[in-house]
Amino acid sequence: MEERKIRLKVNGKDCELSVKPNELLLNVLRNKLGLTGTKYGCGTGDCGACTVLINNEPRLSCLTLAVTVDGAEITTVEGLATNGKLHPIQEAFVKHGAIQCGFCIPGIVIMAKGLLDINPNPTVEEIKEALKGHLCRCTGYINIIKAIKAAALEMSKG
Amino acid sequence: MVNTRILASEFEYFEPRTINEAVNLLAKYGQEARVLAGGSDLIVDMKVEKVNPKYLIYIGKIPELRSIAKVGNEVVVGANATFFDLIKSPLLQSFPILLEALKSIQLEIKMMGTIGGNICSAAPTASTATPLLVLNAWVKVVSARGSRTIPIEKVYVGNRKTSLAPDELLTEIHLPVLDSRYGTAFGEIKTKIKFAVVIGRRGDVCEHCRIAIGGDVEVAKRVEKAEKLLEGKVFNERAIEEACDAVVEEIDPDNWYVREVAKYLFPKVVWEAWEKAR
Amino acid sequence: MQTKFISREQKRHDKKGERLSSQFYTVGKPAPRKDAIPKVTGQEKFTTDVVVPGMLYGRVLRSPYPHARVKRIDTSKAEAMGAVCITFEETPKIKYNERIVSIPSATFKDRTVLTGKPLHVGEPIAAVAAETEEKAEKALKLIEVEYEPLEAVFDPIVAMKPGKPNLHDHIIIEDKVVEIKNNIAAKLEIAEGDVEKGFQEADIVIEREAKLGRPYHAQLETKSAVCVPEPNGGVTIWTTTQTIHNCRILIGEIFGIPLNKVCVKKVALGGSFGSSIQMNTILPICVALALKAKKPVKLVSTREEDMYDHCRYSMIIKYKLGAKKDGRLVAGQMDVVVDIGAHNIQAYPLIGCMAGWLVDLYKIPHIKYSAKAVYTNKAPACAMQGFGNPQVNFIAQTMMNEIAEKLGLDPIEVELKNYVGLGDVFWGQGPTVRSVIRSCGVEELIKKGSEMIGWRNRGRPEEKKGDIVRGIGMARGFHTSGAGGPLPGEAVDFSGAMIKINEDGTVDVIASLQDMGGGALEAGLRIVAETLGVPLDCVELAPTDTCTSVYDVCLHATRGVYVGGGTLKKVAEQVRQKLLEYASRILGTYPQYLKIRPDEKRKQGIIYAEGISGKEITIREVAATARNKNWGTIAAVDSLRQAQCPPAYTVYFLEVEVNKRTGEVRPVRAVVGADCGTVIDPIYAVAQIHGSFYRGLSYALYEDTRYNRKTGELTNKGFLSGYNILKAPDMPNPDDVQVFFASTYEETGPFGAKGIGEAAINPVPAVVANAIYNAIGVWIRQTPITPERVLKALKEKGGE
Numbered sequence A: 001m002e003e004r005k006i007r008l009k010v011n012g013k014d015c016e017l018s019v020k021p022n023e024l025l026l027n028v029l030r031n032k033l034g035l036t037g038t039k040y041g042c043g044t045g046d047c048g049a050c051t052v053l054i055n056n057e058p059r060l061s062c063l064t065l066a067v068t069v070d071g072a073e074i075t076t077v078e079g080l081a082t083n084g085k086l087h088p089i090q091e092a093f094v095k096h097g098a099i100q101c102g103f104c105i106p107g108i109v110i111m112a113k114g115l116l117d118i119n120p121n122p123t124v125e126e127i128k129e130a131l132k133g134h135l136c137r138c139t140g141y142i143n144i145i146k147a148i149k150a151a152a153l154e155m156s157k158g
Numbered sequence B: 001m002v003n004t005r006i007l008a009s010e011f012e013y014f015e016p017r018t019i020n021e022a023v024n025l026l027a028k029y030g031q032e033a034r035v036l037a038g039g040s041d042l043i044v045d046m047k048v049e050k051v052n053p054k055y056l057i058y059i060g061k062i063p064e065l066r067s068i069a070k071v072g073n074e075v076v077v078g079a080n081a082t083f084f085d086l087i088k089s090p091l092l093q094s095f096p097i098l099l100e101a102l103k104s105i106q107l108e109i110k111m112m113g114t115i116g117g118n119i120c121s122a123a124p125t126a127s128t129a130t131p132l133l134v135l136n137a138w139v140k141v142v143s144a145r146g147s148r149t150i151p152i153e154k155v156y157v158g159n160r161k162t163s164l165a166p167d168e169l170l171t172e173i174h175l176p177v178l179d180s181r182y183g184t185a186f187g188e189i190k191t192k193i194k195f196a197v198v199i200g201r202r203g204d205v206c207e208h209c210r211i212a213i214g215g216d217v218e219v220a221k222r223v224e225k226a227e228k229l230l231e232g233k234v235f236n237e238r239a240i241e242e243a244c245d246a247v248v249e250e251i252d253p254d255n256w257y258v259r260e261v262a263k264y265l266f267p268k269v270v271w272e273a274w275e276k277a278r
Numbered sequence C: 001m002q003t004k005f006i007s008r009e010q011k012r013h014d015k016k017g018e019r020l021s022s023q024f025y026t027v028g029k030p031a032p033r034k035d036a037i038p039k040v041t042g043q044e045k046f047t048t049d050v051v052v053p054g055m056l057y058g059r060v061l062r063s064p065y066p067h068a069r070v071k072r073i074d075t076s077k078a079e080a081m082g083a084v085c086i087t088f089e090e091t092p093k094i095k096y097n098e099r100i101v102s103i104p105s106a107t108f109k110d111r112t113v114l115t116g117k118p119l120h121v122g123e124p125i126a127a128v129a130a131e132t133e134e135k136a137e138k139a140l141k142l143i144e145v146e147y148e149p150l151e152a153v154f155d156p157i158v159a160m161k162p163g164k165p166n167l168h169d170h171i172i173i174e175d176k177v178v179e180i181k182n183n184i185a186a187k188l189e190i191a192e193g194d195v196e197k198g199f200q201e202a203d204i205v206i207e208r209e210a211k212l213g214r215p216y217h218a219q220l221e222t223k224s225a226v227c228v229p230e231p232n233g234g235v236t237i238w239t240t241t242q243t244i245h246n247c248r249i250l251i252g253e254i255f256g257i258p259l260n261k262v263c264v265k266k267v268a269l270g271g272s273f274g275s276s277i278q279m280n281t282i283l284p285i286c287v288a289l290a291l292k293a294k295k296p297v298k299l300v301s302t303r304e305e306d307m308y309d310h311c312r313y314s315m316i317i318k319y320k321l322g323a324k325k326d327g328r329l330v331a332g333q334m335d336v337v338v339d340i341g342a343h344n345i346q347a348y349p350l351i352g353c354m355a356g357w358l359v360d361l362y363k364i365p366h367i368k369y370s371a372k373a374v375y376t377n378k379a380p381a382c383a384m385q386g387f388g389n390p391q392v393n394f395i396a397q398t399m400m401n402e403i404a405e406k407l408g409l410d411p412i413e414v415e416l417k418n419y420v421g422l423g424d425v426f427w428g429q430g431p432t433v434r435s436v437i438r439s440c441g442v443e444e445l446i447k448k449g450s451e452m453i454g455w456r457n458r459g460r461p462e463e464k465k466g467d468i469v470r471g472i473g474m475a476r477g478f479h480t481s482g483a484g485g486p487l488p489g490e491a492v493d494f495s496g497a498m499i500k501i502n503e504d505g506t507v508d509v510i511a512s513l514q515d516m517g518g519g520a521l522e523a524g525l526r527i528v529a530e531t532l533g534v535p536l537d538c539v540e541l542a543p544t545d546t547c548t549s550v551y552d553v554c555l556h557a558t559r560g561v562y563v564g565g566g567t568l569k570k571v572a573e574q575v576r577q578k579l580l581e582y583a584s585r586i587l588g589t590y591p592q593y594l595k596i597r598p599d600e601k602r603k604q605g606i607i608y609a610e611g612i613s614g615k616e617i618t619i620r621e622v623a624a625t626a627r628n629k630n631w632g633t634i635a636a637v638d639s640l641r642q643a644q645c646p647p648a649y650t651v652y653f654l655e656v657e658v659n660k661r662t663g664e665v666r667p668v669r670a671v672v673g674a675d676c677g678t679v680i681d682p683i684y685a686v687a688q689i690h691g692s693f694y695r696g697l698s699y700a701l702y703e704d705t706r707y708n709r710k711t712g713e714l715t716n717k718g719f720l721s722g723y724n725i726l727k728a729p730d731m732p733n734p735d736d737v738q739v740f741f742a743s744t745y746e747e748t749g750p751f752g753a754k755g756i757g758e759a760a761i762n763p764v765p766a767v768v769a770n771a772i773y774n775a776i777g778v779w780i781r782q783t784p785i786t787p788e789r790v791l792k793a794l795k796e797k798g799g800e
């Protein structure tokens, strides 16, 4: 298969890559850009471990062909903290004990960022609904929900 | 065992910028080509080797396919509008039944999945299927041979089968604006059963009725028999019960559980639509 | 009904405990965990993230048949395209058991690295490695295999019948060949007292059967391995495991490599829940590939492969239980048939442990227990959080409730009359691991929890009207903290650690104990900080591997804090002794009069003589002096076996909402009381309970792996899409899950602590069933309790 050149802005950095049409964004991020924060958990859209922001929308990188996002802005979990300072969502996850094994966390944190962008003050029900596509086997979601709620509050303070 | 960590299948990839370009590619590669929209169904199907297209035609770079506009008494939705596009569109707010049905879709899929992909996958569980059926939606499909329109119920011809030819591209979904006196309701029990209902009433009489069933059934469809049983009748428990029996007939007799929950859900949904009708 | 609380003599914290707990610096204080930052920023490296220059990617060829013989295998086409291939014909033939937590005489070996006689769909036959995963995939498809399909059995009852195909003709125990008959992999019979007599004395006897499903662990990181062949003939390994040292021993044994050349690195683990209590079967495959390729190989399971690899033990349990009119139990007889799947990973310890879980729950004078573990052509079952305990608990606690209902007694009252508590003998890991209970918060938990939930106002099922009704249930559980005991027993159970003071006063902790996410090691660091008297900031876990650390058996059996933490405390105390001795040399005092306190501002531990001004020195100064004066490193290394296995207790009160028309059950509110002794890490002790509660609910209501009896495949083909699992929207809201702790102190544990993890899942299936009963008046004793099953049960009851 012929490789194609694509340009991406990943976590604020421009990059040009050569990819085969069947390469998944997930594997391009992990293998070509070394951004291993984004995880494989199922490959069929059922776990959310691979969620990244594509033009600020949370999408599943395991079902996205890299060629289709040519020209897009991608944010992965590695791109949330700025100048070494954690994003308020990350702060809240740390503070509220929302992290256990941590394998689901990158996907969930990124989803939360996408969620709060479109709904800055979600109800508990809305947060639960947004977590529907995310499998977390460790936490029972309880502290994760609390953390997202707390982050929303913190962020609304500006 | 397949490898879902990668997409093993190999294909030639195209990125048409216009509908014309897309249909010409489809004309050329037909049977061996697939349209790629959000990919949330297709990439999974390719990973599990259910389909293995030699040519992939990505339609995400055709701007006109993503527009939503009001034309006369219809809202026209581009096939590549995502679920989220629909949810946030002011024009779609007049179709609460459709928005209600989209609620249970997970966030990432709301962003990725398109209405066109949802229709073309033709899953009986599809979120848009039952509302589109009772809204009397119709679609426009285009090919190098020309274009045609198909009422939505004629699109779903079988389990995950549509009446589109391999060289046809779904471009538009037309949603006729409902008479504001009509009441609508949608209800579902997980992926087991879904109902969408539109009712027009005059006093105690059900004047007009549309019922669609989806979920764990062969194909999402209108249940005309049940509609007939309600139309022109005084709307009461007995009439609903009769209609309910007709609805349940659509469900595989071996599917004991789905039949049971349908009996519970159906009356709730029709009552809700009835109460909203004016 | 009025609940009476029967007070038993209860030794609360001993004096020492109380005094200590008010003075703890680090223990019991909330603080973020250390690995939170790397995990929340995506920096944490899991096995799947390990990249070694020049590495190849492996893929495994797996049997499409549930039972077959490979007649011919040809890898030449795959090799022609440049892939490295291995088949069962060339990999080591030595039989192994991937779990070596038990001593050799209790470890049944029945599998090899690859096999020519697959016993379940998904069993590895061959493997390839190539420069990219895509290429490996292509090569895999080019391997030609001719199978002779054999008859398969999926039902354990059928599998025991004569004339059914034998999965294993023989297995190996130690070095002896042991014959297997009728697919019975292990059996056990135990009796105490005289059950016949007991049942005659009983006023009420009920007999019930429970069927428990076969959930899949669904740990988020699929089983993975990376292996680098070293020039000295050894290997360096990263792998998903709960035990790096046992992986090392097994790889050494299978490949004949001296252990000092097998270096297994400790790496973050993306969940496990028992799925990696053993060496994962892909690890020896990865090693074999790397040795043949003479290049590093990375092998990451797909989700489907993972789902065909392991699951929880499913079983059918029959239980007959007799009680007196006042609710006191007199006799119990339990018969168990366990469906273990294609390999016997730890069926023998399992059925032994289950006997323990039975006698540990209630004091029953006359008891008889029998269990058979049976091979079937399904994915092999292995440990999963609770290890047989939720299953026993499910039938015992629901029957106990039923007896109470039948006798017109409050289940709580009956519970308190019968529970095994303070001063009783506890079987921590089956009949061979016993100790006496020294701390028990059951009464406290039940009393407080019942008030918090509003137990008295829960109403009776027949009073509840409407399609949607609510019910409240109660269930109690426990789990052992570790598998220690005064006698050696059949389980290996000790930990080891090394602690050293660095020249700047910071502390390195070298512990091979794994942390699967629960935070056992985070708790361990607090124990070290507390013991040494340094700020938590000063203590770090050093990167660890098998070559530079001492042995630790495994993170399992809720032993992390009690045994792992206990070991850290023991070693830290030795370091502290040395520190004080060196400090006393410098300060000119006696070590026994010195104390240490953490100084958060200076980020140092301060050694001081109480009440004497000027006699103060930082640990940094002591360590630097020790270096400059050539006294040596202040360090210690040691191992610890706990001579006890104290039970951690939990009590659940759960409210559910049941839709009588759809059979849907929604958990809406829970009160959970836990007795884990001293709470070392308050945030993560609660979080452990949340997670266990969630997995228990999902076990009870959703999860099962089912098989197509024709093809032997999973009905969901191994995809998560077809696997029912509890998701966030169906969890109760955070504010509706209340957790509290008993004020107990376990004198044998580090700072009074015991375990928690598994205790928190064990009663969940039972509490769900009990709550459902309180809502709709029907007992459902088959998991998962699906809407279909609830509706069916309601219909049957209606039709009575």
Ligand SMILES: Cc1cc2nc3c(=O)[nH]c(=O)nc-3n(C[C@H](O)[C@H](O)[C@H](O)COP(=O)(O)OP(=O)(O)OC[C@H]3O[C@@H](n4cnc5c(N)ncnc54)[C@H](O)[C@@H]3O)c2cc1C
Binding pocket: A044, A045, A046, A133, B034, B035, B036, B037, B038, B039, B040, B041, B042, B043, B044, B059, B079, B080, B104, B105, B106, B109, B112, B113, B114, B115, B116, B117, B118, B119, B120, B121, B125, B126, B127, B128, B168, B169, B170, B171
């Ligand atoms: C995790 C997960 C959750 C999901 N949840 C839901 C849910 O809740 N409800 C639901 O309804 N669905 C759900 N789906 C299914 C899927 O997301 C939807 O069906 C979605 O609408 C598909 O749209 P797409 O744009 O991704 O289609 P694609 O995957 O790109 O395409 C689907 C099919 O339609 C064809 N196609 C697409 N566009 C056109 C066109 N314009 N003309 C002709 N053919 C076309 C493609 O060739 C392909 O055969 C889920 C999927 C996943 C993976």
Ligand code: FES
Binding pocket: A039, A040, A041, A042, A043, A044, A045, A046, A047, A048, A049, A050, A051, A060, A061, A062, A063
């Ligand atoms: S890996 Fe993408 S959703 Fe699971």
Ligand code: FES
Binding pocket: A098, A099, A100, A101, A102, A103, A104, A105, A135, A136, A137, A138, A139, C220, C270, C271, C517
């Ligand atoms: S923290 Fe382990 S899966 Fe979520």
